[in-house]
Structures are given as structure tokens and as C-alpha cells.
Amino acid sequence: MNVVPxxxxxxxLAVGVYGxxxxxxxxxxxxxxxxAQASTxxxxxxxxxxxPGRAPIFFDIPPGTPVVDPVVQALTLTDVVVEATVTAVLxxxxxxxxxxxxxxxxxxxxxxxx
Amino acid sequence: xxxxxxSVFVPLGAAxxxxxxxxxxxxxxxxxxxxxxxxxxxxxxxxxxxxGPRLDFVFGGWAPxxxxxxxxxxxxxxxxxxxxxxxxxxLAVAAxxxxxxxxxxxxxxxxxIGAMIGFCLTGDLFNLFVFFELMGVAAYVLVAYEVRRxxxxxxxxxxxxxxxxxxxxxxxxxxxxxxxxxxxxxxxxGRAVGPDPATPVRVAFxxxxxxxxxxxxxxxxxxxTADAYAVxxxxxxxxxxxxFSELGLYGLARVYWTVFDGALDVRAVLLVxxxxxAVVGAVMCAVQHHLKRMLAFATIAQVGLFLTGLGLTTAGxxxxxxxxxxxxxxxxxxxxxxxxxxxxxxxxxxxxxLHGRGPRGVGVVFVVGALAIASLPPSGPFLAKAVLEDAAxxxxxxxxxxxxxxxxxxxxxxxxxxxxxxxxxxxxxPPHDPAGEEPRDETARESERGGAGLLPVLAGALMAAGVAxxxxxxxxxxxxxxxxxxxxxxxxxxxxxxxxxxxVAPVELAPPGATAYLYAAGSLxxxLAVAAxxxxxxxxxxxxxxxxxxLHNGRPGDYVAWTVLGAAILAAVFAF
Numbered sequence: 001m002n003v004v005p006x007x008x009x010x011x012x013l014a015v016g017v018y019g020x021x022x023x024x025x026x027x028x029x030x031x032x033x034x035x036a037q038a039s040t041x042x043x044x045x046x047x048x049x050x051x052p053g054r055a056p057i058f059f060d061i062p063p064g065t066p067v068v069d070p071v072v073q074a075l076t077l078t079d080v081v082v083e084a085t086v087t088a089v090l091x092x093x094x095x096x097x098x099x100x101x102x103x104x105x106x107x108x109x110x111x112x113x114x
Numbered sequence: 115x116x117x118x119x120x121s122v123f124v125p126l127g128a129a130x131x132x133x134x135x136x137x138x139x140x141x142x143x144x145x146x147x148x149x150x151x152x153x154x155x156x157x158x159x160x161x162x163x164x165x166g167p168r169l170d171f172v173f174g175g176w177a178p179x180x181x182x183x184x185x186x187x188x189x190x191x192x193x194x195x196x197x198x199x200x201x202x203x204x205l206a207v208a209a210x211x212x213x214x215x216x217x218x219x220x221x222x223x224x225x226x227i228g229a230m231i232g233f234c235l236t237g238d239l240f241n242l243f244v245f246f247e248l249m250g251v252a253a254y255v256l257v258a259y260e261v262r263r264x265x266x267x268x269x270x271x272x273x274x275x276x277x278x279x280x281x282x283x284x285x286x287x288x289x290x291x292x293x294x295x296x297x298x299x300x301x302x303x304g305r306a307v308g309p310d311p312a313t314p315v316r317v318a319f320x321x322x323x324x325x326x327x328x329x330x331x332x333x334x335x336x337x338x339t340a341d342a343y344a345v346x347x348x349x350x351x352x353x354x355x356x357x358f359s360e361l362g363l364y365g366l367a368r369v370y371w372t373v374f375d376g377a378l379d380v381r382a383v384l385l386v387x388x389x390x391x392a393v394v395g396a397v398m399c400a401v402q403h404h405l406k407r408m409l410a411f412a413t414i415a416q417v418g419l420f421l422t423g424l425g426l427t428t429a430g431x432x433x434x435x436x437x438x439x440x441x442x443x444x445x446x447x448x449x450x451x452x453x454x455x456x457x458x459x460x461x462x463x464x465x466x467x468l469h470g471r472g473p474r475g476v477g478v479v480f481v482v483g484a485l486a487i488a489s490l491p492p493s494g495p496f497l498a499k500a501v502l503e504d505a506a507x508x509x510x511x512x513x514x515x516x517x518x519x520x521x522x523x524x525x526x527x528x529x530x531x532x533x534x535x536x537x538x539x540x541x542x543x544p545p546h547d548p549a550g551e552e553p554r555d556e557t558a559r560e561s562e563r564g565g566a567g568l569l570p571v572l573a574g575a576l577m578a579a580g581v582a583x584x585x586x587x588x589x590x591x592x593x594x595x596x597x598x599x600x601x602x603x604x605x606x607x608x609x610x611x612x613x614x615x616x617x618v619a620p621v622e623l624a625p626p627g628a629t630a631y632l633y634a635a636g637s638l639x640x641x642l643a644v645a646a647x648x649x650x651x652x653x654x655x656x657x658x659x660x661x662x663x664x665l666h667n668g669r670p671g672d673y674v675a676w677t678v679l680g681a682a683i684l685a686a687v688f689a690f
Binding site for chain 2: 013017020021022023026029033036037039040043044047071072075078079082083085086089090093094096097100101106107
């Protein structure tokens with residue numbers, strides 16, 4: 001088992017969340033969240049990878065050839081779609097915040113307290 | 115297709131049709147979504163008529179261990195039916211109060227409810243995640259529906275950011291679990307996880323729990339909740355406070371009892387987290403003057419109590435919690451309907467502005483709700499609390515009933531206090547709450563209007579249902595059976611993978627005894643005391659409470675930091 005992809009996944013999660021916590025701009029915040037989401041893609045693909053494996057399409061390769069796990073690829077694809085939706089909603093909210101209230105700083109937007 | 119599958123496809127399909135029509139018309143869908151949801155509820159009732167647990171449907175004709183499955187049992191199916199019934203109520207309120215001219219609102223509501231139903235019925239971990247995200251995304255947009263208001267935008271943002279971080283943690287947990295067991299079917303994962311699981315599996319449970327507890331609004335993952343619930347349109351609030359938070363707990367319980375029961379000891383962690391949540395929710399509730407924020411913190415306190423019920427990890431605890439979720443959901447929906455009446459009449463839900471102006475008829479309904487939350491016999495919450503008290507004693511936690519008494523007393527008392535202020539003008543007018551300030555000119559173009567005749571009837575009916583829930587014949591037997599089936603890990607696996615319905619001895623739930631009435635009396639007395647103190651004293655909250663309030667500061671970055679801290683604690687506790 002190669003440790004590098006798992007380390008990359010944890011690193012992406014850590015820097016993404018750090019960016020979200022310290023962000024001063026909504027677009028920056030949404031993109032940091034997208035970086036954190038990317039960690040899940042790397043993790044899923046790493047879990048399904050087999051070292052000499054090929055793409056799991058049995059069209060031009062004989063049965064029994066080692067292939068990577070197709071399930072995690074399906075999961076990653078679903079995950080990409082889901083997270084793209086979330087990013088789109090969040091960016092739409094950021095645009096609304098800037099257009100209506102003239103600020104994209106989450107700290108200056110604040111109205112609810114306590 | 116089975117009725118269970120149809121009950122997810124009917125609302126989602128109707129939502130697609132409405133969304134496709136939305137660009138071509140400026141009219142609302144009227145009563146169509148209500149009819150769709152009533153049909154869905156009927157489908158779920160038919161589904162529940164055949165008792166489970168059972169494998170209901172495998173999508174795409176695969177074998178159960180490969181394909182995505184729906185698996186039905188009394189708890190999951192019952193919760194789905196409850197969601198559908200609340201959905202009918204919420205859509206009826208929406209049909210009469212939301213005047214924004216677009217089909218998109220109805221489509222989003224149907225997606226939201228359909229995803230919640232699917233979440234209850236699925237037997238596949240990744241499918242659970244997809245429904246989790248689907249209901250999340252629909253909820254973010256619905257909360258931001260009054261986007262012209264600054265608070266609505268901010269509430270939706272913190273909601274979306276915090277919950278997305280939660281969903282990333284959840285997916286991390288799912289990936290770890292899949293990597294270790296090679297399965298996504300809950301029953302199959304359960305067979306692969308042994309009695310003393312390896313560290314990655316333990317961490318996977320911690321991460322799964324974090325993702326689901328963010329949704330359930332458990333401390334320290336709860337900070338987004340009040341911001342979002344306070345700004346959502348009332349029909350959305352009914353669903354959020356009545357079912358959305360509870361679904362997070364349901365997901366956790368489902369994963370625990372299909373995979374980790376007997377493998378991990380979660381009792382201490384869940385009890386501590388539940389108590390902390392209940393106390394924080396009750397204290398924060400007591401210092402609010404904005405009605406929707408107050409109800410949001412009441413929901414958080416209630417979720418904490420539910421978590422202690424599940425944390426007993428016994429069938430009795432599950433039965434009590436399930437009964438309480440429904441009883442509390444009905445009462446909470448009734449309270450939100452009362453708030454909706456105030457909102458459409460005065461354009462505002464702050465106690466300071468409404469002092470003594472609320473109509474007394476609505477006030478009576480509100481007071482009944484407050485007393486039911488403080489476990490007034492024979493209401494649904496009273497019956498559920500009595501069952502939970504017995505379960506706590508049987509599990510060896512004699513202090514838990516006292517904790518339930520204090521929390522329900524404080525929350526119920528706070529609601530009584532605000533009812534006395536708003537509907538009868540008792541006590542001095544409360545201070546203006548900086549948390550709930552809304553610029554006047556923006557509330558003037560309110561999106562909730564109309565429905566003057568329907569809402570009071572609905573509020574009264576919901577409250578009556580919440581009280582009558584404690585009197586439904588045969589309810590204890592059904593709950594005892596469903597809970598025994600729900601907590602039987604091997605029976606679930608056998609039913610889903612082998613197609614055999616196992617025989618489980620149902621837990622016997624005793625009717626409420628003398629002690630239950632004593633506890634209820636204590637809770638009601640405490641509620642009256644809290645209301646009196648809140649009315650005639652207690653202008654200023656003590657310093658620790660002020661500090662606690664300052665933590666709820668509306669900054670998404672801070673909320674995410676707390677989420678990460680909670681995740682780190684949970685991961686550390688379960689890994690070592």
C-alpha cells in the first residue's frame with residue numbers, strides 16, 4: 001500500500017478547512033471548501049487503486065485482467081456531482097451577498113449574534 | 115417497484131415536473147404539492163402495514179450485496195411516514211402563506227421531503243450519503259429563500275458551509291469503511307466488522323458520527339442551527355425543527371445498530387454529548403427573545419435529550435426516543451404555526467415588539483404546547499419521557515430522569531414566559547434583542563402573507579395531535595416491537611442478505627406509573643418557576659451565559675473551527 005495518496009487526501013482536507021476557518025472573502029471560502037471536498041475524491045480513488053490495475057472496462061481486455069475498483073470511481077463521480085451542486089449554491093449566495101449588501105467578507109456580513 | 119420506492123419517486127418526480135414548468139409560468143402550484151405529499155404518505159402507510167425488517171427493493175436488479183437496496187423496518191418506515199405527514203402540513207402552510215410567484219419553491223420543498231424519506235428507507239451507506247446531501251442542498255436554498263434579508267443570507271451561508279464540512283467528514287468515514295470492508299450495504303458491512311475492530315474502522319465511525327451529528331445539531335456542531343432556523347420561512351421551519359435534526363440522529367442510530375453494535379462502546383460518549391447539548395440548548399433557549407431562535411434552541415435541547423435516549427443503547431431507549439421524536443415534532447410544528455400567525459399579522463416575531471399584542475386564542479394553543487414540552491400528562495412527550503425514564507433506570511442511569519426533568523422544565527418554562535409576555539402582556543417588556551434585529555423596511559416586503567383562516571386551525575390541530583399522541587391505543591406495543599427489531603443487528607443482516615424475517619421478542623414497555631406522574635409534576639412546577647423568574651426578574655444573563663452567547667457569533671469560519679475540534683475529540687476518543 002502506497003501511503004502518499006492518503007497523505008495527500010489528509011493534507012488537502014487540512015489546508016481546505018484551514019482556509020475556510022481563516023477566510024475573509026466568501027469566494028475564497030467557497031474555493032477552500034472545494035479544496036477540502038477534493039480530498040474525498042483522492043481518498044476514494046486511492047482506496048480503489050490496484051497497483052498493476054487498468055481501467056475497469058472489459059471491452060478490449062481479457063476477463064481476469066487486474067483492474068481498479070469501479071465502485072469507488074462511481075462513488076467519486078457521484079461525489080463530484082453532489083459537491084459541484086453545493087459549490088454552485090454557495091457561489092450564488094456569495095454573489096447575492098455582494099450584490100445586495102456590498103460585502104463578501106463573512107465577518108462583516110454578520111447580523112445574527114448570540 | 116414497491117410502494118416504498120414509489121414514496122421516494124413520487125415527490126422527486128413531481129418536483130422535476132414542477133421545476134421543468136417553472137420557467138413557463140408565474141403561478142404557484144396551489145394545492146398540487148399537498149396532494150402529491152398526501153399520496154406519498156398513503157404509500158408509506160401501505161408500506162408500513164407489512165411489518166419488517168425486510169429487504170424491500172434492489173435497484174437495477176442486482177444481487178442485494180452488489181446493488182443499492184431499500185430496507186424497511188418499523189423505526190425507519192415510521193420516521194419516513196412521520197416526515198411525509200409533517201410534509202403535508204408544511205406544504206399546506208406554504209400554499210397559504212408563501213406568496214412568491216414561482217413553482218421553484220414547491221419543487222424544492224418536494225425534493226427536500228423526498229430526500230428525507232429516502233434517507234429513512236435506504237439500506238446502503240453511500241445512498242444514505244446521497245440523500246443526506248440532497249436534503250442538505252434543498253434546505254440551504256429554502257433557508258435562503260428570503261434572500262433580501264441579510265440574516266437569511268447569513269443563516270443559509272453558515273448552514274451550508276458547516277454542513278458541507280460535516281458531509282466531507284461523513285464521506286471520509288464511508289471511504290474508510292469501504293476500504294476496510296469492501297462493502298456499502300449496511301448489513302454486509304455489519305457482517306464484515308468484527309467484535310474488536312481495527313483503528314481505521316473506529317476512526318471511520320467517529321467521522322460518520324461527526325457528519326451525522328452536524329446535521330443533528332449536537333454540541334459543538336450545533337452553532338449553525340439557530341441562525342438557519344431563525345430565518346427560514348415558517349413551513350421550512352416546521353420540517354427543519356420537526357424532522358431534519360432528528361434524521362441526523364436516526365442516521366447515526368441506523369449505522370450504529372447495523373454495523374457497530376457490540377463492536378464499539380459508544381454509551382459514555384453519546385450520553386455526555388447528549389447532556390451537554392441539552393444543557394447548552396436549554397440555557398441558550400432561556401435567554402432568547404426572538405421567538406424562532408427560541409424554538410430553534412428548544413429543538414437543540416430536545417435533540418440532546420433524544421441523543422441521551424439513544425445513548426442508552428437499549429431497545430427501550432430507542433422506543434422512548436422514537437415516541438418522543440413524533441410527539442415533540444407535532445408539538446413543535448404547532449408552535450411554529452403559532453409563530454407564523456404572529457409573523458403574518460405583525461411582520462415580526464420578537465417578544466419586545468409583540469408585548470401583549472398577540473391574540474389570546476393563539477396564546478392558549480401556544481401555552482398548551484409549552485406545557486406539553488414540559489411533559490403535561492397525557493401528551494405524547496409525557497408518554498415518551500415515561501418510557502425513556504424506565505429505560506434509563508433499567509440501563510442503570512438513575513440520574514437521567516432528573517436531567518430530563520430539568521431540561522424539559524427549563525425549556526417549557528421559557529416558552530411559558532414568552533407566551534405570558536406576548537399574549538397577555540405580563541411582566542415588563544423584554545429588552546430589544548440584538549440577535550433578532552431586522553431592518554423595518556425589509557420586513558415590509560414580507561414573503562409570508564395570507565392564510566388567515568387556515569393557520570389557527572392547523573396550529574390547534576397539530577397541538578391536539580401532539581397531545582393525543584400519548585393516548586393512541588397499541589402505540590407502546592408497536593414501538594416496543596419496532597425498537598427490538600431496530601436494535602437487532604443480526605436480524606437486520608439476515609433479513610437484508612438472506613431474505614428471512616427473524617423473530618425478535620418485543621420489549622415490553624410499561625404504562626406510565628406513579629413515578630412518571632411525579633417527574634411530570636416536577637417538570638411542570640419547574641416550568642412555572644422558570645416562567646415566573648423570567649417574567650419578574652432575570653433582566654441580565656450571568657457572565658458565563660453571556661460568554662456562551664458570544665460563541666454563537668454567526669461567523670462560518672468559527673463554526674467550522676468548532677466542528678473540527680469536535681471531530682478531533684471524537685476521533686481521539688474512538689481511536690484509543
